[in-house]
Each structure stands twice: as structure tokens, then as C-alpha cells.
Amino acid sequence: MKVALITGITGQDGSYLAELLLEKGYEVHGIKRRASSFNTQRIDHLFVDLHEENVKFKLHYGDLTDSTNIIRIIQEIQPDEIYNLGAMSHVKVSFDSPEYVANVDGIGTLRILEAIRILGLQKKTRIYQASTSELYGGLPENKNAAGFYDEKSPFYPRSPYGVAKIYAFWITKNYREAYGMYACNGILFNHESPRRGETFVTRKITMAVAKIAKGKQDVLYMGNLNAQRDWGHAKDYVEAMWKMLQQDQPEDFVIATGKTTYVRDFITMAFAEVGIEIAYEGENENEIGKVVQCNNPEYQIEIGKTILKIDPEYYRPTEVDLLIGDPTKANTQLNWMPKYELPALVKEMVASDLKLF
Numbered sequence: 001m002k003v004a005l006i007t008g009i010t011g012q013d014g015s016y017l018a019e020l021l022l023e024k025g026y027e028v029h030g031i032k033r034r035a036s037s038f039n040t041q042r043i044d045h046l047f048v049d050l051h052e053e054n055v056k057f058k059l060h061y062g063d064l065t066d067s068t069n070i071i072r073i074i075q076e077i078q079p080d081e082i083y084n085l086g087a088m089s090h091v092k093v094s095f096d097s098p099e100y101v102a103n104v105d106g107i108g109t110l111r112i113l114e115a116i117r118i119l120g121l122q123k124k125t126r127i128y129q130a131s132t133s134e135l136y137g138g139l140p141e142n143k144n145a146a147g148f149y150d151e152k153s154p155f156y157p158r159s160p161y162g163v164a165k166i167y168a169f170w171i172t173k174n175y176r177e178a179y180g181m182y183a184c185n186g187i188l189f190n191h192e193s194p195r196r197g198e199t200f201v202t203r204k205i206t207m208a209v210a211k212i213a214k215g216k217q218d219v220l221y222m223g224n225l226n227a228q229r230d231w232g233h234a235k236d237y238v239e240a241m242w243k244m245l246q247q248d249q250p251e252d253f254v255i256a257t258g259k260t261t262y263v264r265d266f267i268t269m270a271f272a273e274v275g276i277e278i279a280y281e282g283e284n285e286n287e288i289g290k291v292v293q294c295n296n297p298e299y300q301i302e303i304g305k306t307i308l309k310i311d312p313e314y315y316r317p318t319e320v321d322l323l324i325g326d327p328t329k330a331n332t333q334l335n336w337m338p339k340y341e342l343p344a345l346v347k348e349m350v351a352s353d354l355k356l357f
């Protein structure tokens with residue numbers, strides 16, 4: 001039986017990955033942070049009584065800022081695979097706490113790699129590093145000839161988060177080359193789900209759609225509606241993470257859908273799920289969205305009501321305008337294909353939030 005350790009197991013991806021690995025017969029360990037209130041909602045359904053025999057799912061208290069604790073946990077578990085998903089993952093928040101982000105998202109990765117080296121596990125333990133399309137920074141001139149970002153495109157990060165993750169990318173590559181470790185970077189483009197954190201743009205929108213439809217929220221305040229993202233489903237993306245660690249040789253892969261969508265179009269699609277059509281008026285911070293029609297008799301929304309406004313508070317000091325990835329290498333070498341299209345993802349997220357509220 002293979003043993004896996006997941007940092008960031010309480011997050012969106014960690015929860016789907018834990019489910020996938022348990023299904024595949026792995027013994028799954030996860031690192032969770034001590035918090036003053038429960039932070040395990042996404043994985044509560046996986047818990048088993050530790051007094052039972054053959055327990056295959058176990059959590060350990062820890063933090064990526066604490067080397068001794070990381071070394072002890074890895075020594076105790078002797079994992080075959082480590083998935084380093086733990087991170088302060090919010091791009092806008094990284095401008096507010098840049099030093100912390102460097103410590104967790106950058107040096108945290110080094111701590112894992114060093115733990116493997118100190119414990120002499122470089123031939124046994126395979127490592128997945130959660131890299132990101134934020135490394136590209138969305139510079140148009142850095143796209144390939146076909147208009148996509150791929151494994152060869154230059155990096156130009158545009159936030160403290162992106163800069164911390166670029167350190168993690170290169171230190172992972174360096175340890176692979178210097179010490180022969182099986183260590184891979186998955187350069188994942190945005191991926192979402194009903195379990196997406198509530199302050200990321202897609203989930204913020206689908207929650208607001210559900211609340212506005214049910215009369216529990218008046219207005220959705222947004223930042224830059226003109227950003228474009230390549231959005232996939234987290235369930236598809238965790239499968240790619242696992243596949244990356246099952247190859248003969250460790251390599252880095254772009255995981256994306258190859259399609260990009262404006263934030264404003266995601267909003268339109270999400271409101272359409274509850275039968276609300278909106279029209280946009282104005283430009284940038286003067287912009288508002290008004291109800292044009294509501295063809296769902298279940299929801300009593302007044303025609304002409306303003307339900308969307310811009311709040312410049314949500315703008316970033318430096319923005320990544322457009323992301324679109326080329327997943328050809330993953331398609332061919334990993335035999336990885338996304339099963340979800342964006343309309344199905346939007347439908348699932350809105351339906352889930354309607355149930356929640």
C-alpha cells in the first residue's frame with residue numbers, strides 16, 4: 001500500500017486529492033493547522049475513528065513555517081508521495097502579508113525538500129509542488145506563437161504570491177537536478193468547484209447569485225471585470241497531480257483547459273442559472289449591473305434593480321489580465337483530459353450554493 005502526505009489537505013484541492021488517493025487504496029496523511037475554530041469542513045466526511053483497525057486517513061498538526069515539525073512528520077510517515085498544496089493562496093491578500101507568503105509559499109517548499117534530503121528519502125519519496133499560472137503574470141508578449149502559455153513560456157510574476165511561488169518552482173527544479181529527486185511542478189491554471197474558498201472570484205459570484213436570488217443579499221461588489229481566466233474543475237486537476245507522480249521521469253506540466261473567459265461573462269453565466277439576465281452600464285468603477293429580466297417565478301427580483309457594482313477596493317496593485325494555458329504536453333504524455341467544461345462547472349457551483357442558502 002502506498003503512503004501519501006498532503007500539505008494543505010483542508011483546502012479545496014487537498015480535499016479532492018485525499019478522496020482520489022483513498023479511492024486508489026493509498027494510506028493518506030495530511031497536515032492541518034491548529035485554528036481556534038474547526039477548519040476541516042471539506043474533509044470531515046473522510047474521518048474514521050482512530051481506534052479502528054487499518055485506519056487509512058490520518059491528520060497531523062503542523063505548519064509549513066515549522067521545519068522541525070515537517071521533518072518529524074515525514075520521518076514518522078516515510079511517505080512514497082508528498083503533495084505540497086499548503087499555501088497562502090489568495091493573490092490579493094499576498095499584497096497585504098508579503099513576508100508571510102514568502103515564508104509559507106516559498107521557503108515552505110524548501111523545508112519539505114530539505115526534510116527529504118536530511119532524512120535520506122530522496123530515492124523513495126516523490127514530490128508534487130503546487131505551481132501556478134500566476135508565474136506567467138499574463139504578459140501578452142510571453143505567450144507562444146499559438147497564443148497560449150506553455151511549459152517553455154517565460155515567467156513574470158505580478159504579486160508577492162507569484163514571486164514566492166516562483167522561488168518554490170525553481171527550488172523544486174534545482175533539487176531534482178542537484179540530488180536526483182523525483183520532484184515535479186504542476187503549473188496549474190485556475191480551477192474551481194463548490195468547495196472553492198469563498199473569497200475567490202468564482203465562488204464569490206456563485207454565492208452572491210444564490211443569495212441575491214433568495215433575497216438574502218442586495219448587491220454584489222466586484223473588482224476588475226475585464227480579467228480573463230482559464231477556469232477548470234478542481235476534480236479534474238487533482239487527477240493530473242497524481243498522474244505527474246506516476247511517470248518514469250519527473251517533469252513539469254501545464255494543466256489547463258485551453259479556453260479563457262472574462263470575469264464579466266462568468267457573472268452573466270452564473271446569474272443566468274437562476275433565470276436572471278443582467279445588463280452592464282458604465283466603465284470600470286462607475287460600472288453597474290442591472291436586472292433586465294427575471295424569468296424564474298421562484299425568485300422575486302425587481303426589473304431595473306442594480307445588483308452589481310464596482311468597488312475599487314478589490315483591484316490589485318498589479319493585475320494579471322489574461323491567462324490561457326496549453327495543456328498539450330499533459331494531454332499526450334500524461335493522457336490527461338479535463339472532463340468538465342465551464343458551463344457544467346458554473347451550473348454545479350450555483351446549484352450547490354442555492355442549496356447552501
Ligand code: NDP
Binds near residue numbers: 010011086089104189
Ligand atoms: P486553498 O486556499 O483552498 O488551500 C490552501 C491550504 O493550505 C489549506 O489547507 C490551508 O490551511 C493550507 N495552509 C495555508 N497556510 C499554511 C501554512 N502556513 N502551513 C500549512 N498549511 C497551510 O488552496 P487550493 O486548494 O485552491 O490550492 C492548493 C494549492 O495549489 C495552493 O498551493 C495554491 O497556491 C495552488 N494553486 C491553486 C490553484 C487554484 O486555482 N485553486 C491554481 C494553481 C495553484 P487552512 O485550511 O488552515 O487555511
Ligand code: GDR
Binds near residue numbers: 222
Ligand atoms: P487568481 O484568482 O487571482 O487568478 O488566483 P481570483 O479568483 O482571486 O481572481 C481571478 C480574477 O478575478 C478578478 N476579480 C476578483 N477577484 C476576487 N478574488 N474578488 C473580486 O471581487 C474580484 N473582482 C474581480 C481578479 O482581479 C483576478 O483577475 C487563483 C488562486 O487560486 C491562486 O492560488 C492560483 O495560483 C491562481 O488562481 C492560478
